[in-house]
Amino acid sequence: MKLRGPQAASTRHWWVQRISAVCLIPLSIWFLASLLVLPRLSYNIVKLWMAGSFNAFLAVLWVAVLTYHSYLGTTEVVEDYVARAATKQLSLFLLRIAHALVGGAGIFSILRINFGL
Numbered sequence: 001m002k003l004r005g006p007q008a009a010s011t012r013h014w015w016v017q018r019i020s021a022v023c024l025i026p027l028s029i030w031f032l033a034s035l036l037v038l039p040r041l042s043y044n045i046v047k048l049w050m051a052g053s054f055n056a057f058l059a060v061l062w063v064a065v066l067t068y069h070s071y072l073g074t075t076e077v078v079e080d081y082v083a084r085a086a087t088k089q090l091s092l093f094l095l096r097i098a099h100a101l102v103g104g105a106g107i108f109s110i111l112r113i114n115f116g117l
Contacts, residue, residue: 013072020069027062047113056114060107067103071095 034055038045049055074095082088 013076017069017072017076020065020072023065024062024069027058027065030058031062050110050113051116053114056110059110063103063106063110067099067106071099074099 034049035041035046038049050059075092078088078091078095082091
């Protein structure tokens with residue numbers, strides 16, 4: 001049986017949220033473990049660590065998945081608990097803008113360190 005309409009969108013949303021959560025587990029473990037093995041968490045040492053291509057790639061992936069997972073969760077809250085349609089639409093729009101800006105700023109910062117822009 002193939003779902004259509006709102007049921008299909010809800011099912012897809014549920015699966016994507018679970019998949020992004022599972023992807024965040026190894027990425028978050030890598031991120032925390034990588035920072036813990038650094039001699040100090042000074043700006044220059046973390047910047048040098050982030051300048052490595054492999055670390056930058058995983059950090060960009062972590063920021064992207066984390067931002068998307070956060071977006072999925074917060075939209076779910078708005079859809080479930082905001083009653084007025086106009087307020088709900090405005091909130092969803094603002095959430096999309098905010099998550100795009102935060103995720104974009106994080107990815108831009110990592111790429112800027114990595115490529116020395």
